Amino acid sequence: MRKKIVAGNWKMNKTLEEAGALAAEVMGMVADEVKGNVRVVFCVPFPYLLPIKNQVGNNTRIAVGAQNCSEHEAGAYTGEVSAAMLRSMGIPYVILGHSERRQYFGEDGKLLAKKVDIALKYGLTPIFCCGEPLDVREKNEHEKLVKQQVEEALFHLDSASLEKVVIAYEPVWAIGTGKTASAQQAQDMHAIIRRHLASKYDKSVADNISILYGGSVNAANAKELFASADVDGGLVGGASLKSREFTEIIKAIG
Numbered sequence: 001m002r003k004k005i006v007a008g009n010w011k012m013n014k015t016l017e018e019a020g021a022l023a024a025e026v027m028g029m030v031a032d033e034v035k036g037n038v039r040v041v042f043c044v045p046f047p048y049l050l051p052i053k054n055q056v057g058n059n060t061r062i063a064v065g066a067q068n069c070s071e072h073e074a075g076a077y078t079g080e081v082s083a084a085m086l087r088s089m090g091i092p093y094v095i096l097g098h099s100e101r102r103q104y105f106g107e108d109g110k111l112l113a114k115k116v117d118i119a120l121k122y123g124l125t126p127i128f129c130c131g132e133p134l135d136v137r138e139k140n141e142h143e144k145l146v147k148q149q150v151e152e153a154l155f156h157l158d159s160a161s162l163e164k165v166v167i168a169y170e171p172v173w174a175i176g177t178g179k180t181a182s183a184q185q186a187q188d189m190h191a192i193i194r195r196h197l198a199s200k201y202d203k204s205v206a207d208n209i210s211i212l213y214g215g216s217v218n219a220a221n222a223k224e225l226f227a228s229a230d231v232d233g234g235l236v237g238g239a240s241l242k243s244r245e246f247t248e249i250i251k252a253i254g
């Protein structure tokens, strides 16, 4: 059975002190209120990985993730962070291919295939993001684009490697806009992604992969979004910065 995951993408927000307070609050609420077996991930800025990881300690429900890693092994790449470094710090997850990285840092499918490879090589779980911008959806080409994003970055993997990947479908028009995809739109695209994986690999492989929805998930819409058969949780931006709101989102699946 695939895992249920609610990951908070903190993006480039919070001071160290604020980050610690947020983590502490969520940890407390999760301990007191969350009953089901949902995996919670705090995807924090690089400088906070170790302090937040230490704070989380050996909590079995909550893990810490990075928001990116380099496609290179090591060397003269000023300002970059390698998968090996994340591994050496005991960080299990890394977001790859977020639309903000694609848009502002020119990341494309070819680069992301390399990042996925190096993350897997170092035993990290990539949370691989895909999703279409508004103009693509308006032209009704979203299915084609998302399938292509998945193919470019993941279809070179063998099935054992693919099964280690988590996919996040994040329609760009829903990110940070307050305009969420409807539960039906999310379910439709998740089913398309899963069928596409099944066509390349097989149904049991596709059925084992967690596919998260991201884009203006909040406490009010999470339950409906997560109720869909192919939606295995969420990748949450803005609402993950507020402890009560994020906990309610976790409870919507747990």
Ligand code: 13P
Pocket (backbone or CB within 6 Å): 009, 098, 170, 174, 175, 176, 177, 178, 214, 215, 216, 217, 235, 236, 237, 238, 239
């Ligand atoms: P929002 O939840 O703020 O729309 O951001 C979604 C996102 O980009 C998560 O990676």
